[in-house]
Amino acid sequence: xxxxxxxxxxxxxxxxxxxxxxxxxxxxxxxxxxxxxxxxxxxxxxxxxxxxxxxxxxxxxxxxxxxxxxxxxxxxxxxxxxxxxxxxxxxxxxxxxxxxxxxxxxxxxxxxxxxxxxxxxxxxxxxxxxxxxxxxxxxxxxxxxxxxxxxxxxxxxxxxxxxxxxxxxxxxxxxxxxxxxxxxxxxxxxxxxxxxxxxxxxxxxxxxxxxxxxxxxxxxxxxxxxxxxxxxxxxxxxxxxxxxxxxxxxxxxxxxxxxxxxxxxxxxxxxxxxxxxxxxxxxxxxxxxxxxxxxxxxxxxxxxxxxxxxxxxxxxxxxxxxxxxxxxxxxxxxxxxxxxxxxxxxxxxxxxxxxxxxxxxxxxxxxxxxxxxxxxxxxxxxxxxxxxxxxxxxxxxxxxxxxxxxxxxxxxxxxxxxxxxxxxxxxxxxxxxxxxxxxxxxxxxxxxxxxxxxxxxxxxxxxxxxxxxxxxxxxxxxxxxxxxxxxxxxxxxxxxxxxxxxxxxxxxxxxxxxxxxxx
Numbered sequence: 101x102x103x104x105x106x107x108x109x110x111x112x113x114x115x116x117x118x119x120x121x122x123x124x125x126x127x128x129x130x131x132x133x134x135x136x137x138x139x140x141x142x143x144x145x146x147x148x149x150x151x152x153x154x155x156x157x158x159x160x161x162x163x164x165x166x167x168x169x170x171x172x173x174x175x176x177x178x179x180x181x182x183x184x185x186x187x188x189x190x191x192x193x194x195x196x197x198x199x200x201x202x203x204x205x206x207x208x209x210x211x212x213x214x215x216x217x218x219x220x221x222x223x224x225x226x227x228x229x230x231x232x233x234x235x236x237x238x239x240x241x242x243x244x245x246x247x248x249x250x251x252x253x254x255x256x257x258x259x260x261x262x263x264x265x266x267x268x269x270x271x272x273x274x275x276x277x278x279x280x281x282x283x284x285x286x287x288x289x290x291x292x293x294x295x296x297x298x299x300x301x302x303x304x305x306x307x308x309x310x311x312x313x314x315x316x317x318x319x320x321x322x323x324x325x326x327x328x329x330x331x332x333x334x335x336x337x338x339x340x341x342x343x344x345x346x347x348x349x350x351x352x353x354x355x356x357x358x359x360x361x362x363x364x365x366x367x368x369x370x371x372x373x374x375x376x377x378x379x380x381x382x383x384x385x386x387x388x389x390x391x392x393x394x395x396x397x398x399x400x401x402x403x404x405x406x407x408x409x410x411x412x413x414x415x416x417x418x419x420x421x422x423x424x425x426x427x428x429x430x431x432x433x434x435x436x437x438x439x440x441x442x443x444x445x446x447x448x449x450x451x452x453x454x455x456x457x458x459x460x461x462x463x464x465x466x467x468x469x470x471x472x473x474x475x476x477x478x479x480x481x482x483x484x485x486x487x488x489x490x491x492x493x494x495x496x497x498x499x500x501x502x503x504x505x506x507x508x509x510x511x512x513x514x515x516x517x518x519x520x521x522x523x524x525x526x527x528x529x530x531x532x533x534x535x536x537x538x539x540x541x542x543x544x545x546x547x548x549x550x551x552x553x554x555x556x557x558x559x560x561x562x563x564x565x566x567x568x569x570x571x572x573x574x575x576x577x578x579x580x581x582x583x584x585x586x587x588x589x590x591x592x593x594x595x596x597x598x599x600x601x602x603x604x605x606x607x608x609x610x611x612x613x614x615x616x617x618x619x
């Protein structure tokens with residue numbers, strides 16, 4: 101406990117230094133009251149994480165919470181993990197952008213359908229086999245080589261997507277403090293590592309549940325004040341937004357190059373969300389922490405209500421459009437926002453909202469960002485140590501579990517450093533905004549993972565056929581990327597290519613074996 105107190109004091113000192121920053125976008129409006137709200141949130145959540153951590157030792161307690169976590173807490177953690185900072189800053193930024201509107205909300209159809217698909221397709225299989233991860237399930241069905249391939253694709257996809265999300269949270273801190281993006285990435289990664297390190301998945305789930313409550317209230321506050329600052333209120337806001345063509349919701353276009361259409365939402369986004377639940381250990385790990393299958397199904401099904409946050413933040417974006425149409429941004433700020441559009445909502449919060457309220461909403465943004473990042477760290481630690489690590493160093497299988505937990509905690513720190521480095525690298529590639537970047541970077545990996553999961557469910561495919569399918573998928577998606585085809589289509593197409601290639605290879609291989617045996 102003494103070490104924990106030392107860490108708390110150290111983090112407090114770090115934030116005391118941060119409060120001294122300032123630039124054109126940062127504002128002195130973020131007062132002492134706001135800093136107190138933000139610091140109390142971060143340090144208070146850290147203390148709660150220490151208090152609620154699982155007192156049991158061993159891998160089952162660290163990575164699965166001893167299968168003793170209530171379904172409602174797991175569900176709130178799922179919502180917090182999947183919401184991420186992209187919902188808080190990238191959705192309003194998309195609506196605020198020159199050609200933005202409400203068409204992104206069509207994606208919430210797929211977000212709901214993807215959850216339902218997971219509940220009835222793979223969740224039961226995972227619980228019946230008592231696995232730690234979907235890659236264990238793949239190993240049981242298709243062998244070690246295929247499971248290692250799937251773990252590799254997961255680690256690549258997860259590190260890339262989580263790097264983007266870490267960058268998004270750091271941008272919020274950068275707007276507040278005026279510090280460099282690199283420094284802000286470091287402080288956010290530090291908190292995420294600490295929360296994951298303290299007590300594994302149990303601490304992550306409970307801190308995520310707390311953070312969900314904070315960011316859902318933050319989203320509602322943001323919408324309320326965005327509307328309240330507009331003369332004429334909600335009616336006037338909608339009228340001006342309609343004049344600017346910001347209320348367009350449905351797009352029935354069949355053009356595969358368009359990012360947000362109804363068909364993308366129903367098909368492409370459904371596969372994306374199914375993949376997030378079924379083969380992305382960052383999310384799947386939570387669903388495997390419940391007492392039984394019935395509880396897990398309730399947790400996943402209830403998490404569908406998380407789409408409400410997306411709708412709220414989309415209308416916050418509408419409010420920003422109208423507010424800054426009435427009260428235009430200065431030339432300096434406008435120039436900076438045009439370069440990094442994802443800064444618009446943090447700028448509004450810091451400069452326009454009352455003291456205390458802005459601190460609460462910034463805390464909500466941190467909640468969304470860190471809840472996703474600490475989830476990723478525990479998932480990456482489990483996958484790298486218990487999956488890849490046991491093959492590279494077989495003695496891990498027979499090593500005392502407490503020692504393996506210590507190694508897993510070291511892995512959390514290592515992955516935290518890796519994600520921080522990736523986030524800094526992504527800061528130079530934001531031309532399409534964080535929303536697009538966050539979906540694109542895992543696109544090369546998750547289509548393959550979804551395909552492998554379906555093959556495992558069917559017990560079909562050999563390692564060679566799946567490997568050929570995975571390589572083929574990379575080239576197919578690269579071609580789709582080059583042609584500008586919507587990134588949501590990458591997921592179902594990638595899965596289909598892997599499945600078809602693997603099944604065709606198996607059929608040809610079986611035919612050749614049969615012919616050879618007849619000779």
